[in-house]
Amino acid sequence: MQRSVLPSQLKIACSNCNLRELCLPVDLSVDEMKKMELLSHAKHYYARGSYLYRSGDKLQSLYAIHSGSFKTQFLHEDGREQVTGFQMVGEIIGLDAISTDRHSCDAIALESSEVCELPFNKLEVLSRELPSLQHHLHKIMSSEIVRSQGIMLLLGSMRAEQRLAAFLLNLSQRFAARGLSPTMFQLRMSRHEIGSYLGLQLETVSRAFSHFQEDGLISVKVRSIEILSLQRLQLCLNGSP
Amino acid sequence: MQRSVLPSQLKIACSNCNLRELCLPVDLSVDEMKKMELLSHAKHYYARGSYLYRSGDKLQSLYAIHSGSFKTQFLHEDGREQVTGFQMVGEIIGLDAISTDRHSCDAIALESSEVCELPFNKLEVLSRELPSLQHHLHKIMSSEIVRSQGIMLLLGSMRAEQRLAAFLLNLSQRFAARGLSPTMFQLRMSRHEIGSYLGLQLETVSRAFSHFQEDGLISVKVRSIEILSLQRLQLCLNGSP
DNA sequence: CATGGATTTTGACATATATCAAACCGATAT
DNA sequence: ATATCGGTTTGATATATGTCAAAATCCATG
Numbered sequence: 018m019q020r021s022v023l024p025s026q027l028k029i030a031c032s033n034c035n036l037r038e039l040c041l042p043v044d045l046s047v048d049e050m051k052k053m054e055l056l057s058h059a060k061h062y063y064a065r066g067s068y069l070y071r072s073g074d075k076l077q078s079l080y081a082i083h084s085g086s087f088k089t090q091f092l093h094e095d096g097r098e099q100v101t102g103f104q105m106v107g108e109i110i111g112l113d114a115i116s117t118d119r120h121s122c123d124a125i126a127l128e129s130s131e132v133c134e135l136p137f138n139k140l141e142v143l144s145r146e147l148p149s150l151q152h153h154l155h156k157i158m159s160s161e162i163v164r165s166q167g168i169m170l171l172l173g174s175m176r177a178e179q180r181l182a183a184f185l186l187n188l189s190q191r192f193a194a195r196g197l198s199p200t201m202f203q204l205r206m207s208r209h210e211i212g213s214y215l216g217l218q219l220e221t222v223s224r225a226f227s228h229f230q231e232d233g234l235i236s237v238k239v240r241s242i243e244i245l246s247l248q249r250l251q252l253c254l255n256g257s258p
Numbered sequence: 259m260q261r262s263v264l265p266s267q268l269k270i271a272c273s274n275c276n277l278r279e280l281c282l283p284v285d286l287s288v289d290e291m292k293k294m295e296l297l298s299h300a301k302h303y304y305a306r307g308s309y310l311y312r313s314g315d316k317l318q319s320l321y322a323i324h325s326g327s328f329k330t331q332f333l334h335e336d337g338r339e340q341v342t343g344f345q346m347v348g349e350i351i352g353l354d355a356i357s358t359d360r361h362s363c364d365a366i367a368l369e370s371s372e373v374c375e376l377p378f379n380k381l382e383v384l385s386r387e388l389p390s391l392q393h394h395l396h397k398i399m400s401s402e403i404v405r406s407q408g409i410m411l412l413l414g415s416m417r418a419e420q421r422l423a424a425f426l427l428n429l430s431q432r433f434a435a436r437g438l439s440p441t442m443f444q445l446r447m448s449r450h451e452i453g454s455y456l457g458l459q460l461e462t463v464s465r466a467f468s469h470f471q472e473d474g475l476i477s478v479k480v481r482s483i484e485i486l487s488l489q490r491l492q493l494c495l496n497g498s499p
Numbered sequence: 500c501a502t503g504g505a506t507t508t509t510g511a512c513a514t515a516t517a518t519c520a521a522a523c524c525g526a527t528a529t
Numbered sequence: 530a531t532a533t534c535g536g537t538t539t540g541a542t543a544t545a546t547g548t549c550a551a552a553a554t555c556c557a558t559g
Contacts, residue, residue, distance in 0.1 A: 091407045095496050099411040113407065115400035121407060141393065145386045152382065158399040159356035165406030166332045166354065166363060170340040172413035173457030177516070208537065216414030218517055223538055239525080239537070255336050418546070449507065459547055464508055480507070480555070 053150075056143060058133045069110065069124035069132060076114035078134045082106050085130020086205050089113075090213070091122045100214040102164070103127070103206060105191060109157050127205040172216045180215040181225040182254040185235070189244060200247065204240040297384060299374045310351065310365040310373060317355035319375045323347050326371020327446050330354075331454070332363045341455040343405070344368070344447060346432060350398050368446040413457045421456040422466040423495040426476070430485060441488065445481040
């Protein structure tokens, strides 16, 4: 059986998708593969700006992003909003809803996107029969917890430019993990959305981009990014002036 | 069978602990209860300041806090540190380690504390046999994800006093859920630790406490807190001047 | 009860980022 | 090609919080 080249977070039950290798769980026997197919995972299309789910929606499924990308945002009663993450191909979205059986945030497509729907009750049934699936699901949830810790560190103790450096380096790594260029890519989100994610105003984000460009760390033309020195960007993240 | 009065997050496999009702999973049959006892969950004591686990330690167990309280902190290479949470009786700690099989943060006792050790591999085996345990575990992990979203909102978009109000109201609710006073309690953490958690300097935390006291929202004497008006504190959290 | 070290409070001042405002740019429609 | 609109960049200024410092208080220990 062919092994996926993607990091383990990216692999999940999705056996009859076209991109078979994309989200297949590792190390399953033929017998286990068959069970896997009990997961009727429909593929759905979402246009840019459309909601995959909304805060308050009942938990039906988790979603594996098949193409495109999403943002998740958390809304406070007082109108305050916070982007809590940007998700791309191969990532799983919807884990927040297991807690209360209802989604705690909105998920919105940043571009034309496709998702594999993974009905959560079936996922639980199946993961009782397939230990590797069970463990994989636990890992995905735990990874999300660890990711959050990193964001807390960023929001709680980094300066604006460090935050932006962290953001760009994170994107770079995730593109690289997908076989895309780690240094040249298109941003799918606005300055406002980046600001919301990083706890900054959009003007501050824009200024930080400009400053990085002046310093020769990156080349930026609105949403086209080229990282000129990953190393120096890393230094910036670590707080060197 | 007696039902626990605690919120569901607090209940988890811990059938032979003294405080039997504290962390027992809901709705198990006698048969299921027996299986539960396969979880050999030893109880351990931790003195104030001692480590329950350290970043990099291999995942062995999750821990249910039986008495006392802990902080978790995330350390960056450059020495930067961020308190990512304060955990109290009945809460589960250690979920971060499932992702990579190693803990991503330190857990340190804030006072003399006892924990129930829940060996993680046994927990996985058992949760394949007990759907209610399985779902409960999923809920606990998802709750931690939702909690993180709340902290991101706080760190990303709230002012110092709003953050402190959110912190105090959160403690208040958690004490109330344990049958303790929601308005009078002792802080177990220093101003520095609160600041690290809230993304503020300790001086700013201290000033915010003083200001709340001047305004008659709370009465504070170092670590003894009395909330004089939950309602007005809530208003402050929502951003009214 | 007295001493010393850690923690907390308070003050004065510095600064990073927010806010407000205007100009600029690129895409889409007329 | 021109106008329009959202998004972005840049500038000037305000402000919340950080930083540095000193005083006050608390707590553990002899």
